[in-house]
Amino acid sequence: MHFEQDIVYVIDPDEAVDDALAILLGAAGARVECYPNAEAFLDSRSAHSLRPSCLLVEANLPGMGCLAFLKRLRTQGIYDPVLILTSTSNRDIANQALMAGAAEIIEKPLVGSRLLNRLHFWNHCNDNVDIKSNGYL
Numbered sequence: 341m342h343f344e345q346d347i348v349y350v351i352d353p354d355e356a357v358d359d360a361l362a363i364l365l366g367a368a369g370a371r372v373e374c375y376p377n378a379e380a381f382l383d384s385r386s387a388h389s390l391r392p393s394c395l396l397v398e399a400n401l402p403g404m405g406c407l408a409f410l411k412r413l414r415t416q417g418i419y420d421p422v423l424i425l426t427s428t429s430n431r432d433i434a435n436q437a438l439m440a441g442a443a444e445i446i447e448k449p450l451v452g453s454r455l456l457n458r459l460h461f462w463n464h465c466n467d468n469v470d471i472k473s474n475g476y477l
Contacts (some may be wrong), residue, residue, distance in 0.1 A: 342457075346369075346370050346393035346463050347371045347373065347393050347394075347395070348365050348370045348371070348372050348373075348374075348393060348395075348396060348459060349372075349373050349374075349375065349394070349395045350362070350373070350395075350396045350400065350433065351372045351374075351375045351376075351378060351380075351381050351395060351396070351397045351398060351401065351409070351424065352374070352376070352396070352397070352398040353376050353377060353398065353402050353422075354398070356386075357398075357425075357447075358374035358376075359464070361374070361396065361451075362374060362434070363452075364455070364456070365459070366457055368456055370459070372425070373467065376402075377401055377402050377403045377404065377406040378397075378401055378403060378405075378406075378409035378412070379403050379404055381395075382412065382416075383402075383410075385416070385418075387421040390396060391406035392463050393421075393459060393463045394420060394421045394422075394423065394459055394461075394462050394463055395413075395420060395421070395422045395423070396423050396425055396446075397410075397423070397424055397425065397442075398425050398426075399404075399424050399425060399426035399427075399433045399434050399437065399445075400426075400433065402427075402432065405433075405438060406424065406433055406437055407433070407436055407440050410437060410441050410442060411440060412421060413441075414441055419441035421440070421444075421463075422437075422441070422442045422443055423443055423444050423445075423446050423459070423462065424442045424444070424445045424446065425446055425448060425450070426445055426446070426447055426448065427447065427448045429450055430454060435448070438446065444458060444462070446458060452462050473475045
């Protein structure tokens with residue numbers, strides 16, 4: 341599976357998770373940018389106009405929480421797929437995130453092949469479907 345230089349933004353405070361995802365996704369051809377929290381990602385968005393193909397977001401973010409981050413993305417007109425990374429102890433937040441517009445929940449521990457398949461699926465949907473205008477959000 342090759343991502344043809346699609347961009348995947350990883351928003352996770354755990355540097356080890358960031359490094360592992362950067363290696364996995366980079367090997368599949370994705371360009372990966374990692375941020376320790378939602379605020380750092382949002383600050384970087386004003387510096388460039390690249391649109392992400394997908395965002396991987398830790399459910400338990402420090403600072404601005406996952407739910408507030410999802411709402412902020414939508415109010416800023418960012419409708420790209422957001423996949424929430426969670427442990428079983430974060431199920432309540434994950435379910436609320438789905439209701440707030442997250443595309444999917446992926447439970448930790450991450451399985452590389454499943455994560456790549458889901459990213460490929462959502463990247464393909466993002467290329468071919470206008471999520472907002474088709475009523476998905």
